[in-house]
Amino acid sequence: MQSYRIRRINWTDLFMWLVGAALLALIIGGSYLTLQQGKYTAVQWFDLAVFGLAQGSVYALIALGYTLVYGILRMINFAHSEIFMGGAFIGYFAATSMQRSGFMEANPYLGIVIIFLVAMTTSVIIAVLLERIAYRPLRGAPRLVPLITAIGASYFLQYVFRGFFGTQNRAYPEIAVIKGTFPLFGDFQIQKIQVIVIIAAALMMAFLAVFVQYTKTGKAMRAVSEDKSVAALMGIDVDKIIVSTFVLGAALAGAAGVLYSFMFRIVTFYMGFIPGLKAFTAAVLGGIGNPPGAMLGGLFLGIFESLGPTLFLDGLGIPAPYQLKDVIAFTMLVMVLIFRPTGILGERLSKTKA
């Protein structure tokens, strides 16, 4: 017999709800003031929103890698940000060498495809080695152990790239066909690269959704994520499915690395850290372990982070609000963890474990 327990409201809860309410009031009040002042035109809002959508698409692609691996191993692969960085980095070398040899100018579209292939292959190789060397031997160890290993692996990879390629920021070569803008109506226009990022990300996410839903391997992935030993009893090679999961996540991360460096045109050994953290935030926001959640979380975070600072803070007279975008993103992470730890589309943890 289970007796009813009245949930006691304690001071901590009350305080947290007050903090939440204050933040909400700040957001609503700030937005109202900003819009009332009318400092920004519709075109500027539009630009911010499209930029947010593009950035959010990249977050979503990376977030899928976190969420897929979590779904199957119940482990946060903190080295995923370095899988992203590695792809972007080696993709950069492909881009510069093709640029120098003039190949890029002669066959720009083929060149872009090659950059993607190189980057995605690199990311996949890093991820497969990581799984084989660092994670597989620790399967069955307490959950904290692979987590610490993942953080260690993340630093290891960062410093390997730093050791080989130095600490400088490298400027990404300019690719002529993705420069410029598409005019829309009136003063509205949209940057080509942003269109490319959004469409490419959408296509890859659609591919992933179809793969997981309809292919034999995709269904086996879902089966393994529910119960590894029963999956083995079906004849599913669990290790192989886990590797496929890493491969899928890494391919998306490699592609995200290329899109990211097309957008920001800078490559360094620590470029994975912030986007990785943001993508992790997006994955938690959407409900970790849930791929549609990761997509939604990524897009939402990208737009929130792009529009948020200006919309919420400018009206309050805060100078240079855009500098605070990371503060806004991570405040949201903390708020989500406090008020809805399962994320937007997340299920209860107890149900996952049952």
Next chain:
Amino acid sequence: MSILSIENIHTYYGNIHALKGISLHIEKGEIVTLIGGNGAGKTTTLRTISGLLKPREGTVKLNGEDLSKYKAHEIVYKGISMVPEGRGVFARLTVTENLEMGAYSRNDKGENSRNLERVFTLFPRLKERRTQVAGTLSGGEQQMLATGRALMASPNILLMDEPSMGLAPVLVELIFDTIQQINKEGTTVLLVEQNASMALGIANRGYVLQTGQIVLSDSAEALKSNPTVQKAYLGME
């Protein structure tokens, strides 16, 4: 030659010595049951046969071939399927997807659709619910699904772990009738049960396990009339 023979296996969970030298054999076409109380080692025996656990000593032989070099997922390809304890359906997959997972080891499309037809004939209820997510099924339906899923691999030997657990008596009858039918269609069955009277009712032979050892083995008829078994497992004084 026995289709399945187990020779003197010792299986451990960490340091816990769960099976202390179990030997048993199953002939083609039989229903053999393992009965015994909680913690006697029934489930451990099945998990050792299916390869989820590796014995520290002893061998499991299928048609004379030692299975110890195979992993659990490879043993399915050898023709051994298991219906795990607690059914173990994939709750977020649909009924059809669960059955497809059962056929993961089989690539013959014709065979798979024949098996699917067979499962839907055995359990018409599953056909009605085929687009439903397995987590929304009742306990009995989940047991049907787990059984059907194991059949999708066209097994020669079916291992069943406590199929009656948590089911209403009428469903237990249905499941046991189905086991008999599956057996008549040519599948050898190793049945682990706490419900000893039901199990001995359909089995040819039985083994009684106690704390990791076989204490009795005989024909089902003889076990039913054995006073020790009657007292300990059939609830008769």
